[in-house]
Amino acid sequence: MESVIAAAMQLGVGGIFGVMWWTERRDRVAAEAERKEQETRLTSVEADRMVLLDVVRENTEAVTALREAFAHVTPAENQR
Numbered sequence: 001m002e003s004v005i006a007a008a009m010q011l012g013v014g015g016i017f018g019v020m021w022w023t024e025r026r027d028r029v030a031a032e033a034e035r036k037e038q039e040t041r042l043t044s045v046e047a048d049r050m051v052l053l054d055v056v057r058e059n060t061e062a063v064t065a066l067r068e069a070f071a072h073v074t075p076a077e078n079q080r
């Protein structure tokens with residue numbers, strides 16, 4: 001970076017503007033890469049959340065079915 005600044009100083013105002021553009025461009029590229037990484041991570045988290053919700057839904061249905069099945073069992077049958 002220091003060599004870039006030294007070279008820019010030799011080029012004058014145009015060089016300074018070039019360095020400013022270069023650093024801004026570098027920062028923009030890094031920010032875009034970070035945004036894409038976060039979007040990918042968010043998509044993955046959303047998929048995991050949907051899988052977990054499906055599991056909870058299926059378990060709830062299973063527990064409800066068991067409760068309904070055992071609701072018809074008389075207390076005498078329950079003690080066996």
